[in-house]
Amino acid sequence: MKKIVFLTLFALGTLFAKAQQNLFGAQDIESAVVHPDNTVTFRFVAPDAKKVEVAGDFAEKAEENPVGGVVGTGLLPMTKDENGVWTLTTKPLASEMYMYLFVVDGVATADPNNPYVFRDFATISNVFVVGNGLGDNYLVNDVPHGTVSHPWYPSKKSGKERRLTVYTPPGYEKGKDKYPVLYLLHGYGGDEGEWSSFGRATQILDNLIGKGEAKPMIMVMPNGHMAMEAAPGESTMGFYKPSSEKDRADEPGDFEIGFKEIIDFVEANYRVIPDKAHRAIAGLSMGGFHTVHISRIYEDTFDYIGVFSSTGSLRRVSAEGIYKEYKKGLKKQKENGFELYWIAIGTDDFLFDSNIDFRKTLDDVGLEYTYVETDGGHVWKVWRKYLTWFTPMLFKH
Structure with missing residues (x-):
């Protein structure tokens, strides 16, 4: 009898294991x-x-x-x-x-x-x-690690709470130090989780800080689509197939105008150094476009600006609203001064010609910038490298 019971249990266990295997x-x-x-x-x-x-x-x-x-x-x-x-x-x-x-x-x-x-x-x-080689920057290595969290901030501009991804550097929880902040923005197809997944931003920062090549900093990755509370599957909409109609129905300029809400939330809830010299903003593609306009609307807020594979005139609406005659904001930004305005793009990028026009606009107003040209197109392989190069230049003054 015991043997029969044992064999039955063994068979059930084997069946369950196979079922698990098939399930996954x-x-x-x-x-x-x-x-x-x-x-x-x-x-x-x-x-x-x-x-x-x-x-x-x-x-x-x-x-x-x-x-x-x-x-x-x-x-x-x-x-x-x-x-x-x-x-x-x-x-x-x-x-x-x-x-x-x-x-x-x-x-x-x-x-x-x-x-x-x-x-x-x-x-x-x-x-x-x-x-x-380069890929080692994207791996979890034997260095001190920061912490990633997903706080929600109240947005009057959107009328809802919105989700952030926030990286705090190694030792933040147990220490009392205050830190500079990098605001890192995604592209048109992304959300607040993309820089930490495809972009490997948290691993990049862990490794650069661990090697002493970048200053310890807080990194804030918001959702650039004001129509979204959060990334698909992370909001009150539940699990659904993302679409432009559901997720990208933004009013032009809303994200840029509402960005001050994010800064205010971060500076009220994290140990940061709340001045221009300790704030940086950077983004890829649409996020680079956002970076251009946020940094000139709040023209005395950021000392470090990074524009990856982007331009100042990314959309058809860029001649309207806050985008109209944006040279005036660039001139004011120039007058107030900054430490670094860093622009990078690949020669195969579909925005390459638009980037040339953008740099001509900066030249017209006399705004000085650092320009980096690489091979590659509008892809993550390029943007991860840019982040790896950009962050060591921050907060050195």
């Missing part, structure tokens, strides 16, 4: 395995599939249109073995963080054997990091 889509194989020589092996079980490819931003030939939401992706063919396992091992890859998906008989799908999946608005991508 595991195939009991490893994929996106990074080898010591920087090659990467992908595996996928699909015995009935006719064709399986990897769509990744590490492929040599990138398509103009993204595959499955992975920007700048190319397609690499996988090979099927006798067990129905498709495999691809890449050539050695440069040290970096990469995004990819599988394309199975023409349908994009996530890799079920890589649990590291990030969301970019309404699309998802698997990710992995190749170390031994």
